[in-house]
Amino acid sequence: MKLVRAIREMREVRAPLDAxxxxxxxxGALHAGHLSLVRRARDLCxxxxxxxxxxxxxxxxxxDLERYPRTLxxxxxxxxxAGCEVVFAPEPSEIYPxxxxxxxxxxxxxxxxxxxxxxxxxxxxxxxxxxxxxxVRPTHAVFGQKDAQQLAVIRRMVRDLDLPVEIVxxxxxxxxxxxxxxxxxxxxxxxxxxxAPIVWQALSAVGDAYSRGERDxxxxxxxxxxxxxxxxxxxxxxxSVADPVTLVELEQIGPAGALVSLAVKxxxxxxxxxxxxxPR
Numbered sequence: 001m002k003l004v005r006a007i008r009e010m011r012e013v014r015a016p017l018d019a020x021x022x023x024x025x026x027x028g029a030l031h032a033g034h035l036s037l038v039r040r041a042r043d044l045c046x047x048x049x050x051x052x053x054x055x056x057x058x059x060x061x062x063x064d065l066e067r068y069p070r071t072l073x074x075x076x077x078x079x080x081x082a083g084c085e086v087v088f089a090p091e092p093s094e095i096y097p098x099x100x101x102x103x104x105x106x107x108x109x110x111x112x113x114x115x116x117x118x119x120x121x122x123x124x125x126x127x128x129x130x131x132x133x134x135x136v137r138p139t140h141a142v143f144g145q146k147d148a149q150q151l152a153v154i155r156r157m158v159r160d161l162d163l164p165v166e167i168v169x170x171x172x173x174x175x176x177x178x179x180x181x182x183x184x185x186x187x188x189x190x191x192x193x194x195x196a197p198i199v200w201q202a203l204s205a206v207g208d209a210y211s212r213g214e215r216d217x218x219x220x221x222x223x224x225x226x227x228x229x230x231x232x233x234x235x236x237x238x239x240s241v242a243d244p245v246t247l248v249e250l251e252q253i254g255p256a257g258a259l260v261s262l263a264v265k266x267x268x269x270x271x272x273x274x275x276x277x278x279p280r
Contacts, residue, residue: 023138057124
């Protein structure tokens with residue numbers, strides 16, 4: 001496996017790899033969920049690469065950026081074991097040189113939910129993903145379903161800008177108690193980690209109600225809020241039952257199904273999760 005730091009070198013390494021090439025962008029602090037994305041890429045492509053880049057442009061809180069876990073050597077070992085051929089791990093100055101000023105506004109799909117809670121977040125995501133796709137030029141790029149709005153934003157951007165890549169969703173990986181695997185889980189206190197499965201319990205309650213025939217989105221949002229209220233350490237920021245493509249909040253769930261998502265704070269740590277109801 002080759003570690004690459006510079007854009008020019010990454011392009012030189014990628015150029016002779018003519019076969020379908022899968023790519024998994026990450027911010028490091030890898031876990032089994034990330035490795036599942038690498039396996040998904042390997043299912044689709046004979047050659048696979050990844051990136052490790054903690055993108056400062058998508059953090060609207062400097063303290064959050066500073067405490068984001070960085071475990072490069074461990075990450076590289078994990079990616080080597082997963083079969084990655086090349087890892088692109090640039091410094092911020094390589095991606096954002098002096099004078100960098102371009103931004104990308106993906107439009108309405110980026111504005112609710114995470115976009116409302118973290119102003120400018122998806123502008124930063126859109127820029128760095130566009131740059132990474134342009135630098136690496138994969139045929140397939142795999143992103144986790146756990147970050148459902150990010151996935152929707154990237155799909156819209158790729159479609160609108162006619163970028164020559166197929167965006168593939170990898171399923172959310174969960175701990176035994178249902179908590180979605182996330183690099184941020186390592187920042188939870190022992191007490192908050194014990195409380196955090198309430199997030200999955202709230203989503204599961206909605207899934208069960210949907211399976212029984214409930215289609216009233218307002219009632220389902222209320223159900224999520226009610227489950228979360230059982231845990232005093234859980235501080236919800238939003239609960240959502242939205243159109244899975246546009247992310248517009250629904251009144252009734254129709255044939256297209258719904259994306260059910262939520263964001264919950266436990267102390268200083270903010271967790272997001274989601275389930276898709278109906279057609280995928």
